[in-house]
Amino acid sequence: KAGVTQTPRYLIKTRGQQVTLSCSPISGHRSVSWYQQTPGQGLQFLFEYFSETQRNKGNFPGRFSGRQFSNSRSEMNVSTLELGDSALYLCASSPNPQNQPQHFGDGTRLSIL
Amino acid sequence: QQQVKQSPQSLIVQKGGISIINCAYENTAFDYFPWYQQFPGKGPALLIAIRPDVSEKKEGRFTISFNKSAKQFSLHIMDSQPGDSATYFCAASTGGGNKLTFGTGTQLKVEL
Numbered sequence: 001k002a003g004v005t006q007t008p009r010y011l012i013k014t015r016g017q018q019v020t021l022s023c024s025p026i027s028g029h030r031s032v033s034w035y036q037q038t039p040g041q042g043l044q045f046l047f048e049y050f051s052e053t054q055r056n057k058g059n060f061p062g063r064f065s066g067r068q069f070s071n072s073r074s075e076m077n078v079s080t081l082e083l084g085d086s087a088l089y090l091c092a093s094s095p096n097p098q099n100q101p102q103h104f105g106d107g108t109r110l111s112i113l
Numbered sequence: 114q115q116q117v118k119q120s121p122q123s124l125i126v127q128k129g130g131i132s133i134i135n136c137a138y139e140n141t142a143f144d145y146f147p148w149y150q151q152f153p154g155k156g157p158a159l160l161i162a163i164r165p166d167v168s169e170k171k172e173g174r175f176t177i178s179f180n181k182s183a184k185q186f187s188l189h190i191m192d193s194q195p196g197d198s199a200t201y202f203c204a205a206s207t208g209g210g211n212k213l214t215f216g217t218g219t220q221l222k223v224e225l
Contacts, residue, residue, distance in 0.1 A: 033212070035215075042202075043157070045213060048210075058212075097210055100206075101162060104157045
């Protein structure tokens with residue numbers, strides 16, 4: 001069974017631009033969560049989607065948004081990029097919101113110049 | 114109240130020794146406590162998880178000890194091997210859900 005797939009693996013953007021990251025969950029998994037990982041703040045929860053609906057949201061500004069499609073694939077978007085948005089963005093999937101464990105992808109490394 | 118405090122920040126253990134990483138939490142609504150292992154360039158991988166109805170769970174060389182009254186839990190890695198050298202994160206969630214609150218991580222190095 002293929003794991004969680006995140007694309008692209010690496011991305012370089014400049015301040016003020018926007019970016020879209022993609023996540024394909026494990027087949028059959030319908031819950032997708034996103035996390036931001038930085039050396040300073042560690043691993044922080046961004047949001048969770050299930051059945052195309054956002055179930056939970058972390059403490060991030062509105063520039064961070066996401067969506068989920070009917071095939072459970074998910075995208076997250078960051079608008080008006082800031083230097084501080086440089087991070088590893090991780091996607092995790094599970095069968096449903098109450099069914100642990102979550103399986104993580106290897107992330108998208110976003111660098112802002 | 115949502116924090117999970119993890120210690121130590123880094124740990125060096127000799128091959129064959131026991132690695133111990135500790136976490137403490139404040140939110141008594143947390144009811145799912147997983148440990149993740151992360152290698153450089155990779156995403157976190159689940160090692161072992163526990164729910165508060167048991168005080169200990171063992172899987173191979175990995176054991177979680179859970180103290181509900183003290184609001185603490187720890188990971189013990191027995192017979193530590195160089196291949197265990199990685200960063201370890203504890204985490205917690207409420208309602209067994211997917212919104213994980215992570216500890217700050219422990220960088221483990223197992224020396225020959």
